Amino acid sequence: MPLGEQAAYPVEYRIEHLRERLAKDDMGELGVRVELRGATVLLVGVVQTAERRDEILRLARAELAGVPVRVRADLVLSGAGPPARHEELW
Incomplete structure (x- = not known):
C-alpha cells in the first residue's frame, strides 16, 4: 500500500x-x-534474534508512519543459542 494511501x-x-x-x-x-x-501501539512477545526484533520494529514504524501514535516494544529474545556450560547427564 503506497504511503499516501x-x-x-x-x-x-x-x-x-x-x-x-x-x-x-x-x-x-x-x-x-x-x-x-x-x-x-505496544508490541509484546518473544523473538529469536535481535535482528528479527529490529526488523519487526522497522516494519511497525513503516506501517504506522504518519499516524499520531508511539510504538513501544516489549520483545524478549528467546536465547536459543548453545548452552553456556557442559551439561552433566546422570
Whole structure:
C-alpha cells in the first residue's frame, strides 16, 4: 500500500495490516501481539534474534508512519543459542 494511501486508513486498520504482515510474508512471527493502548501501539512477545526484533520494529514504524501514535516494544529474545556450560547427564 503506497504511503499516501496509508494515511487515509484509521489506526485500527493499519494495526490489523501490521498483524497480517507479521504472520505472513518472510516474518511468520505469530508470537508477537500488537495492541493499541491509548496513543501507544505496544508490541509484546518473544523473538529469536535481535535482528528479527529490529526488523519487526522497522516494519511497525513503516506501517504506522504518519499516524499520531508511539510504538513501544516489549520483545524478549528467546536465547536459543548453545548452552553456556557442559551439561552433566546422570
